[in-house]
Amino acid sequence: xxESKESxxxxxxxxxxxxxxxxYEDDEIIVILDVNGANPGHCFVMPKEHxxxxxxxxxxxxxxxxxxxxxxxxxxxEALEIKGTNIxxxxxxxxxxxxxHFLINVIPRNDNDGINLQWQPKQLTEEExxxxxxxxxxxxxxxxxxxxxxETPKEAKKPEKETISDDEDYLLKQLRRIP
Amino acid sequence: xxxxxxxxxTPEQVEALKEKLKKMSPEELKEFQKxxxxxxxxxxxxxxxxxxxxxxxxxxxxxxxxxxxGHVLLLPKEHxxxxxxxxDDEISHIFMVAKSLSNAILRALEARGTxxxxxxxxxxGQRAQHFMVHIIPRKEKDNVEFSLPQKQIPDxxxxxxxxxxxxxxxxxxxxxxxxxxxxxxxxxxxxxxxxDFKEIKEEAKPEEKTELxxxxxxxxxxxxxxxxxKTPKEAKKSPKKGVDLDDIADLFGEK
Numbered sequence: 066x067x068e069s070k071e072s073x074x075x076x077x078x079x080x081x082x083x084x085x086x087x088x089y090e091d092d093e094i095i096v097i098l099d100v101n102g103a104n105p106g107h108c109f110v111m112p113k114e115h116x117x118x119x120x121x122x123x124x125x126x127x128x129x130x131x132x133x134x135x136x137x138x139x140x141x142x143e144a145l146e147i148k149g150t151n152i153x154x155x156x157x158x159x160x161x162x163x164x165x166h167f168l169i170n171v172i173p174r175n176d177n178d179g180i181n182l183q184w185q186p187k188q189l190t191e192e193e194x195x196x197x198x199x200x201x202x203x204x205x206x207x208x209x210x211x212x213x214x215x216e217t218p219k220e221a222k223k224p225e226k227e228t229i230s231d232d233e234d235y236l237l238k239q240l241r242r243i244p
Numbered sequence: 245x246x247x248x249x250x251x252x253x254t255p256e257q258v259e260a261l262k263e264k265l266k267k268m269s270p271e272e273l274k275e276f277q278k279x280x281x282x283x284x285x286x287x288x289x290x291x292x293x294x295x296x297x298x299x300x301x302x303x304x305x306x307x308x309x310x311x312x313x314g315h316v317l318l319l320p321k322e323h324x325x326x327x328x329x330x331x332d333d334e335i336s337h338i339f340m341v342a343k344s345l346s347n348a349i350l351r352a353l354e355a356r357g358t359x360x361x362x363x364x365x366x367x368x369g370q371r372a373q374h375f376m377v378h379i380i381p382r383k384e385k386d387n388v389e390f391s392l393p394q395k396q397i398p399d400x401x402x403x404x405x406x407x408x409x410x411x412x413x414x415x416x417x418x419x420x421x422x423x424x425x426x427x428x429x430x431x432x433x434x435x436x437x438x439x440d441f442k443e444i445k446e447e448a449k450p451e452e453k454t455e456l457x458x459x460x461x462x463x464x465x466x467x468x469x470x471x472x473x474k475t476p477k478e479a480k481k482s483p484k485k486g487v488d489l490d491d492i493a494d495l496f497g498e499k
Contacts, residue, residue: 087406088406089409089414096413100402101396101397102395105402105405106405106409108409119343119358120350128337128339128340129336130339135330138364139328140412140413143412144408144412147367148367149363149364150327150365151368151369153359153390154361155357155359156346156357157358157382158356159356159386160356160357160359160382161357174364175367176367180391180392180393182368182369184390185311185387186311187310187311187313189313194294197306197353200352201297201316205297205345205348208345209344211337211340211344
């Protein structure tokens with residue numbers, strides 16, 4: 066996935082190769098305005114490290130990213146005349162993800178602003194509902210242990226790749242453990 | 245008074261209630277909201293729901309009006325109306341859970357992606373008075389049409405917004421978690437939520453279960469929801485155990 070980092074437009078923004086409208090930055094996270102936003106004030110909250118989808122982002126980073134997203138949501142609310150906000154993540158192309166760099170959309174909302182995040186409820190049979198209920202109950206059994214702090218101290222940031230694959234292996238093992 | 249259905253109240257009663265709410269302390273107000281909240285009743289077990297996950301701080305249930313099968317609502321057990329009211333540690337926890345559930349959904353349901361959605365305020369599509377995170381499994385051509393327009397915003401306007409936001413965020417201080425402008429009062433007696441309530445109640449009726457076997461036979465011939473037929477292409481991509489995450493990530497590389 067390292068080759069995708071070089072072609073990643075957001076990584077180029079992070080490197081300063083492409084200009085952007087930055088509203089927040091710390092050592093791990095950056096927040097920029099979407100210049101073609103769904104509404105003025107539409108922000109991207111993203112990790113500086115390149116991750117393609119949410120599942121690759123370490124837990125502690127997820128926690129921090131959404132804390133910042135929450136603050137950005139409050140800030141757009143304070144700064145602009147809006148009636149609400151959406152926090153929106155597209156995870157995978159099938160979910161509408163356009164850029165191969167994980168990001169959280171913070172979208173200011175007003176009535177009739179042309180944004181559609183609604184859905185037509187699907188009618189499921191009782192059988193379908195209980196099937197999915199059972200599948201998910203089983204699949205969620207191993208949710209609960211989170212890595213709340215970075216695995217390695219900051220100086221030794223190099224082996225980040227391994228952190229990801231460790232995490233994935235761990236999750237795979239968890240899955241295999243299900244009878 | 246609490247027992248009266250808000251829709252049936254006379255204008256005088258509504259006014260009296262509004263006055264009463266104004267006089268309440270934040271704690272009293274929270275307690276009042278909690279009593280009125282269908283999801284708090286779900287959490288305390290007074291109302292039945294299809295619970296698929298629970299830990300000490302959060303609970304996840306199946307959405308009864310799902311965008312797709314496996315659409316999950318993840319809720320904090322504590323009552324909050326909108327996201328800014330949640331303390332940082334609760335935010336961290338609930339989204340770590342959301343990530344983990346999304347991960348499990350991708351594999352268990354062989355989804356090709358997920359959407360995570362939070363709506364703060366009715367204008368953003370919020371329909372319930374309890375803060376929640378939607379986790380929606382996605383597949384290609386699943387008829388879920390989320391659309392974000394790409395608006396042309398003048399550069400000057402962007403710069404003004406950028407400066408305002410940067411100034412607020414650099415203060416580091418979190419704006420007070422009051423609900424100014426979100427107008428969440430209109431959420432309190434949303435018909436949608438009432439509708440949900442009724443449906444859940446009906447679902448809980450045991451009589452309906454007796455009909456199940458009959459339905460089962462007719463449906464089996466139609467569709468097996470647990471084992472969707474795989475196209476040869478899909479079968480190649482997702483061997484045995486659900487979807488490989490790298491697969492989803494690599495899709496970008498293929499294009």
